[in-house]
Amino acid sequence: MEESVLTLGHVAVGYARQAILPDVNLNLRRGSFNGLLGANGSGKSTLIKTILGIIPPLSGRVEFALLDGRSVVLGYVPQRDSLDSIYLLSAFEVVLMGTCGRTRPGGRINLAEKQWAHQCLQETGADQLSRKLFSQLSGGQKQRVLIARALAARPDFLLLDEPTSGIDAAARQAVMELLRRIHTQQQLTILMASHDLPMVRTYVERVIWLHQGNVLQGSVAELLTAEKIEEILDLEMH
Template sequence: MQTAPLVRFRNATLGYGRRQVVLDNVNMDILPGDFFGLVGPNGSGKTTLLRAILGILKPLSGEAIRQPGLRIGYVPQREMLDPLFPLTALDIVLMGRYPQVGVLRSPGRAHRERALECLDQVGMAEHAHKLYRDLSGGQRQRVLIARALAVEPSLLVLDEPTNGLDLPTEASILDLMEHLHRRQAMTIVLVSHVLNVVARYATRIGVLMDGRLIAGTAEEMMREGVLREVYGVDVCVQQIDHHYLVTVREAQEVCGA
């Protein structure tokens, strides 16, 4: 039996206003249990597709269907948040509980405990009462992931979570994603402009290029021929420890040599 998708796009045209079409003829399913990597260069329409997945942007034509009652935990780019606000890590994670708290009420003890559990889940419990602006880039990223988990989501959407992080921190954030996906069966959509970040963990990959989306399983997409067609350059695809590594092929280079 086919599992019902959490989000489905059928012949969707995405853009702004009447004239500015960013992505055309988008066909994509996000299925429960997916680790969906969305990759593309800057300006390729990643943010537009992400906003459509979140339900913030309605398609200009075609269909974008979200499973009724779908809860999405969203992790925005860290740079989008203003460090001027004197908010602690716990304050920020509690924001993920607001829809459950209700409009006129304040978060009670149960919500605070849930928020602390989420901080613990991402290894940030000891920093709960520190100011967000005093945390490192990797710690801030974990706090934002904890906030997304506090929503108790069926789908976790992360926008460029490894941007501006050093290599060990990037690896630890991606390991956390893999842990959430494998151990807690979390459905994940990870958006990045770096193919290798996505290729390393994603089970399905969508590449955005020239206003269109090409999507498939990691095995289908991580082929030298497919990537050559998408990016217009010769590449080498290697598999190391079940993870893909893509490099641009130099002239005369033999892949894997």
């Protein structure tokens, strides 16, 4: 049996005691690349934030497995528009934030961590952006820097909230190729929220489809067939 990294048992997800997804049961395998699909407002971001511990679940249990006897380290790529452009932070400083989890409060970030941050920028093809202001980067460039920041945390499990929304087709494909490479090379577990069905079909292995408060889970071959999509969309229209 394949090792699971995350289990959600009867989790109710929502805000202010109002459940958007009343009963989520999920099991994510270690090293799998999962796409989280659903229409706008279906609860994709809320589910990701609940898994990350940003929003507490209304009920149920969110359990991470121990990996080699230690807790799972999470890497998070938020929607880039959620970050305020008033901060005069360089791309490198943004990536360096990813290492803060390993630095004691009040301590200085050491040279090894700084070199690691540079390495993460190189990994995402954003090393030439390191001295530029984060707020002045394009959508695709910001996304690369945010992925580098998530990698700087040395994660076992990478969660991305709409990493390809609002960027042009070339940048979108570049981001997805980058994620595929990271997944293959580092064997990371990935959960990526998206409403871009063709993109998800091309790149991910397993799909979680949020549909009218229900959660459908399966492989791309099972869930993203023309008949199944038609069935789900038809249900949504009715």
